[in-house]
Amino acid sequence: MIIEDSVWKKYFDGYTVFDCAIFRQQGFFFILVEEKDSRDVLPKTRLITLATDRLGEAGIRRSQAEDFSFSSVACGVDPTEYVVVDTGSNVYSASGKSNQFERKIEDLISLKTPVGTMVTIRRVVRVAGKLYAVGSNRRLYRREGVEKWVDLHSKGVGAPMPADYMESKLSGSWSRVIGFKDLSAFSETDFYAAGGEGDLWRFDGKTWTQCPLPTNAQLETVCCAGDGKVYVTDLHGNVWAGREEKWAQVATSELSWGSQPVDAFWFKGRMLFGAQEGLYVINGSKQLVPLGDVEDGVPSSMVTGRIDISPDGNHLLTAGPYGACLYDGKTWTRLFSAFDYR
Template sequence: MKIFSKATFKSHVEGYTVYDCAFNTVDRFCFLLVEEKDSRDTLPRTRFLVVGLDGPTAPRLGYFDTGDMRFSTIARGYAPEEYVAVDTASQVYSSDSRRRGMEASIEDLISLKTPADTMVTIRRVVRAAGKLYAVGSNRRLYRREGMDQWVDLHGEGWGAPWQSDARSRAMGFNDLSAFSDTDFYAAGGEGDLWRFDGTHWHPCPLPTQAQLETVCCAGDGKVYVSDLHGNVWAGREAHWEQVASSELAWGSQPVDAHWFQGRMYFGAQEGVYVISADKELVPLGEVDEHAPSSMVTGRIDISPDGRHMLTAGPYGACLYDGERWTRLFSAFDFR
């Protein structure tokens, strides 16, 4: 089904770049759009576009705009069911079946100060073990419990250890993934990888001091970790090996990592990468001749049933079921 006519594309998407995406069902998703601006005098507007392709009046389109958020990410929660976006300053957008809009920032609800009196920066919001977490610098994690409700894991006594003599840049986190609620992995900082067993945090001896970007608890039982340049390590607990090398330029590094249909996928702002037979991180098009352009792929989310992958690039989005790619929309169709 076509999502947009020429008129609805112009009113809902034109003038914006697709920055992130979140998956509800194969017929329902949300796109995070950022206004294209030449001037730096004011922040670009952020638009949250909710799409529904099911029901008698499909497609259903609705959006919410704000000029206050910057460098946001979005995820879909299921307990409660909602889309939630958080930016680097901890501002929060959420939407469910009844409402959409801004709510209290995390900083308004919980102190984001570290023991060194510095401020935590929120890196992203992720879903792990069925819950949403805001992932922050200085090894901070904040669990969402509902509208205007966040819990600091340190406040519960479950936070990762603080290292008073470390530089802030040396410590994570940038990403979080989980096999279960008693088997978490969090990564970031200079090779700063930790595992939570439900009671205690354990440092993982990853053989690198590179800046870590993503972590994924994969369907093959391994944990995959990528760095700023796209190098990838795999393993678990104390055992790790490098499984892919790369020299991606800054700005092209992985920002998403997901296991889907027996393969690891790494999403960047422009394009999807996979591990080749030669143990290199390569653009998806090098191993899948049917893969769409990097203009309509990049950020990744997986459907709750694990049967579809949603990916969005600057100018559009696609669905993939493991065999067939379906282009949901492309800005180039309306030019």
């Protein structure tokens, strides 16, 4: 086992994996959430940096947060760092030089919308070499360093709001109607952001253009893929693909609420979708199906689901509630599983 029994008990036991990120073949980050029977008190969040080429505890750093909720993590490349952001704009960062809890994004820049509501951070992603916090009300915040975030709206390059955005009777529902929830890009001048009720936008570096996606379903993920298409999923796992003005549904699905896609990445020549119940792929019948249905040797949903790709594009890290696996396009390597320690 890559993780010794004593290390597992000290750092992982009693927690489930919520998200993951990868920098290199032997360098990872995991967000762990305390297993609790009651939700009256917020579960603790444990933040783990893991280097598997270092033996025992020498390869692990741990921090713990009492007030993080629904956190996500991404790996930055310039500088190299892992950055965690939660829905309340709490921030934690870890690099080779330091690991620290930073001031909230809302303590550094205003997250208040013109209609008086607060932006909710949905996730943090690496796009075109930069890290972005993706927020409701079509908000994007670019990270420029420790405790430095730039609101694209404040720079005059934010996505436009609906014409009736300022009507008070609608203000409470905008976070459901409009994006964003995910962000992807082909380059610095070709971004796609998705969320809300079919709310998909393209940014060319200067101007945002709304894409005519043929659905009003709640959008979950977006991926600018290696085949030149953009793939978008909704709450039930239906998939649309296209670019700019041309879009078509390429897969149907009936995933239940709570099992919807949470990640979408192009890896080694194909689209992979990560959901709460494992990995999915589009089959020949244009259906979104578990990856294990179309090929052998795929690990179970207990150790797969969340996805991240190493910056060099050579390795895929996936994590489920009870473990994690590494994939190079041919071979699956189980990094750890809770069931190995019982």
